[in-house]
Amino acid sequence: xxxxxxxxxxxxxxxxxxxxxxxxxxxxxxxxxxxxxxxxxxxxxxxxxxxxxxxxxxxxxxxxxxxxxxxxxxxxxxxxxxxxxxxxxxxxxxxxxxxxxxxxxxxxxxxxxxxxxxxxxxxxxxxxxxxxxxxxxxxxxxxxxxxxxxxxxxxxxxxxxxxxxxxxxxxxxxxxxxxxxxxxxxxxxxxxxxxxxxxxxxxxxxxxxxxxxxxxxxxxxxxxxxxxxxxxxxxxxxxxxxxxxxxxxxxxxxxxxxxxxxxxxxxxxxxxxxxxxxxxxxxxxxxxxxxxxxxxxxxxxxxxxxxxxxxxxxxxxxxxxxxxxxxxxxxxxxxxxxxxxxxxxxxxxxxxxxxxxxxxxxxxxxxxxxxxxxxxxxxxxxxxxxxxxxxxxxxxxxxxxxxxxxxxxxxxxxxxxxxxxxxxxxxxxxxxxxxxxxxxxxxxxxxxxxxxxxxxxxxxxxxxxxxxxxxxxxxxxxxxxxxxxxxxxxxxxxxxxxxxxxxxxxxxxxxxxxxxxxxxxxxxxxxxxxxxxxxxxxxxxxxxxxxxxxxxxxxxxxxxxxxxxxxxxxxxxxxxxxxxxxxxxxxxxxxxxxxxxxxxxxxxxxxxxxxxxxxxxxxxxxxxxxxxxxxxxxx
Numbered sequence: 001x002x003x004x005x006x007x008x009x010x011x012x013x014x015x016x017x018x019x020x021x022x023x024x025x026x027x028x029x030x031x032x033x034x035x036x037x038x039x040x041x042x043x044x045x046x047x048x049x050x051x052x053x054x055x056x057x058x059x060x061x062x063x064x065x066x067x068x069x070x071x072x073x074x075x076x077x078x079x080x081x082x083x084x085x086x087x088x089x090x091x092x093x094x095x096x097x098x099x100x101x102x103x104x105x106x107x108x109x110x111x112x113x114x115x116x117x118x119x120x121x122x123x124x125x126x127x128x129x130x131x132x133x134x135x136x137x138x139x140x141x142x143x144x145x146x147x148x149x150x151x152x153x154x155x156x157x158x159x160x161x162x163x164x165x166x167x168x169x170x171x172x173x174x175x176x177x178x179x180x181x182x183x184x185x186x187x188x189x190x191x192x193x194x195x196x197x198x199x200x201x202x203x204x205x206x207x208x209x210x211x212x213x214x215x216x217x218x219x220x221x222x223x224x225x226x227x228x229x230x231x232x233x234x235x236x237x238x239x240x241x242x243x244x245x246x247x248x249x250x251x252x253x254x255x256x257x258x259x260x261x262x263x264x265x266x267x268x269x270x271x272x273x274x275x276x277x278x279x280x281x282x283x284x285x286x287x288x289x290x291x292x293x294x295x296x297x298x299x300x301x302x303x304x305x306x307x308x309x310x311x312x313x314x315x316x317x318x319x320x321x322x323x324x325x326x327x328x329x330x331x332x333x334x335x336x337x338x339x340x341x342x343x344x345x346x347x348x349x350x351x352x353x354x355x356x357x358x359x360x361x362x363x364x365x366x367x368x369x370x371x372x373x374x375x376x377x378x379x380x381x382x383x384x385x386x387x388x389x390x391x392x393x394x395x396x397x398x399x400x401x402x403x404x405x406x407x408x409x410x411x412x413x414x415x416x417x418x419x420x421x422x423x424x425x426x427x428x429x430x431x432x433x434x435x436x437x438x439x440x441x442x443x444x445x446x447x448x449x450x451x452x453x454x455x456x457x458x459x460x461x462x463x464x465x466x467x468x469x470x471x472x473x474x475x476x477x478x479x480x481x482x483x484x485x486x487x488x489x490x491x492x493x494x495x496x497x498x499x500x501x502x503x504x505x506x507x508x509x510x511x512x513x514x515x516x517x518x519x520x521x522x523x524x525x526x527x528x529x530x531x532x533x534x535x536x537x538x539x540x541x542x543x544x545x546x547x548x549x550x551x552x553x554x555x556x557x558x559x560x561x562x563x564x565x566x567x568x569x570x571x572x573x574x575x576x577x578x579x580x581x582x583x584x585x586x587x588x589x590x591x592x593x594x595x596x597x598x599x600x601x602x603x604x605x606x607x608x609x610x611x612x613x614x615x616x617x618x619x620x621x622x623x624x625x626x627x628x629x630x631x632x633x634x635x
Contacts, residue, residue, distance in 0.1 A: 058081055061077050075099070096111030096115070097355070128353060138354050138374065141492055146412065150398075150409055152172070157406045158193075161389060168195050175187065193208055213269070217238045231259075235254055274321050285338050293313070295308070306333045333350075342363055345388040347384075354380050387399060396414065419464070423459050423498045425473050426502070433457050436452070438472070439472055467486070479543055482538065507622075507625060513621060536578065541583065544587075545626055546626055549588070552619050563594035
């Protein structure tokens with residue numbers, strides 16, 4: 001029986017309407033996603049997927065959650081995609097980053113490896129894959145810093161804390177008023193506020209920065225000049241109440257400068273000369289002398305994502321931007337540079353990374369940037385950690401992080417490690433030397449500390465962090481060699497162990513010096529000889545109570561008298577070198593022995609190899625007596 005056409009239309013109409021609604025929602029969701037209105041996109045994609053499975057919609061929903069830092073929701077959506085068809089390319093990379101952000105490096109590793117199998121040249125995937133292999137190392141120094149969140153009344157999220165007038169300048173969000181919500185997260189747009197610290201734990205209500213800096217869209221973060229009167233800040237590209245957008249409907253960030261006037265308001269706004277309608281420029285950082293401005297940009301000529309650039313004030317304006325290069329910048333995103341003394345701190349999604357943005361430190365020397373060092377836990381977490389600022393003590397400061405779900409500012413202080421030194425004084429036959437004086441010289445301050453070993457030859461003391469020492473024994477009847485002890489680069493409390501070796505004093509006994517050789521018929525100090533003489537200079541200074549003779553020897557080639565003169569020139573050359581290195585000239589004499597004391601059978605007329613002859617062209621030293629006492633130098 002044929003169905004009535006009106007009944008068929010009645011049955012089909014809801015399906016057609018539903019399909020039309022779903023298509024419209026998909027268009028609206030894609031538009032919101034493209035405009036980075038992720039909260040709105042999440043709602044619309046969820047409605048689309050409630051009526052129809054669509055891989056593109058689910059992938060964008062997952063990515064919206066990821067960019068919105070809703071990692072648990074993102075993980076659930078990526079898992080659905082992975083279950084229907086294995087992820088690849090940028091989507092697999094993004095899922096791996098989500099797993100890293102959820103502190104699941106083992107699960108992330110497979111996705112990064114999958115990307116590398118497809119594209120071995122993907123540097124970001126390679127960096128992140130390497131991070132998963134050594135993940136435990138991020139937590140080795142977790143007691144180095146104490147980190148606590150600060151509570152800023154009236155502010156929902158905050159980041160970018162810059163010390164200013166007893167408090168901080170921050171970029172913050174409040175709860176949004178009607179019609180003023182940011183479509184990204186439906187809170188207020190970012191403004192710059194000043195918060196004052198009242199006690200260790202209480203802060204004043206955040207007050208908007210007075211003047212013309214704050215406007216209708218985003219402002220922040222900021223950088224402040226050393227005198228506190230010039231402000232560089234990031235701002236959305238807008239004119240009055242209208243965002244300016246490029247051909248792809250994207251609004252970019254711009255960098256501005258403001259001045260503090262006599263009334264206490266910020267004005268006289270000027271745009272940075274290298275802003276553009278086609279790319280973003282922001283996140284300023286300023287050196288203490290005000291001559292170098294670091295900033296972040298995705299302008300052409302970078303290494304991928306956003307990079308850190310800098311310009312120099314040449315007196316008439318800022319120089320053309322210079323990229324910091326591939327040591328600092330990666331295929332990921334580098335953001336939030338800050339200048340702390342000689343160090344540049346920045347955040348990155350690349351390098352050796354715990355997940356999200358991690359804070360790194362680098363320093364420039366002779367135009368070359370050092371390999372960035374991850375600041376590790378607890379400064380960094382698997383979430384986003386950024387904007388690291390040290391205060392004037394250099395042992396405390398502020399950082400920003402979303403480790404608790406929302407961007408907040410945290411104060412941190414250095415938990416300085418404690419170092420102990422345990423040692424024992426021994427002779428050359430491993431017998432301990434009781435009641436021996438031990439001198440510990442701080443190479444940074446030049447100060448000496450005197451210790452005494454106990455009846456068992458043992459001694460102990462404390463050491464300062466980030467310090468270097470020379471340690472040596474002192475006995476009238478013994479020779480000593482100093483040793484270098486260092487706590488530089490050590491960040492965890494520890495006990496160091498050392499032995500102090502001493503040799504019985506044997507006056508008049510020759511002691512060979514390794515590798516102090518001369519070229520044939522020459523007395524100049526060769527580079528290999530200089531290294532050994534440097535050690536000898538240190539040995540002589542380690543034993544200030546003794547006098548020494550430095551004797552030089554030749555091979556048998558040449559006349560006896562000539563060799564005697566040549567050896568005398570060689571010994572004087574070596575002694576002069578030692579005196580230049582700080583050895584007391586009253587404690588050392590030079591003596592040439594010519595070919596009188598050969599160490600092998602290569603005498604006159606004997607055929608020998610050049611190596612055998614060179615063994616005789618040597619230098620030796622001997623202790624001739626105690627300083628201040630008569631010494632027989634007639635030998």
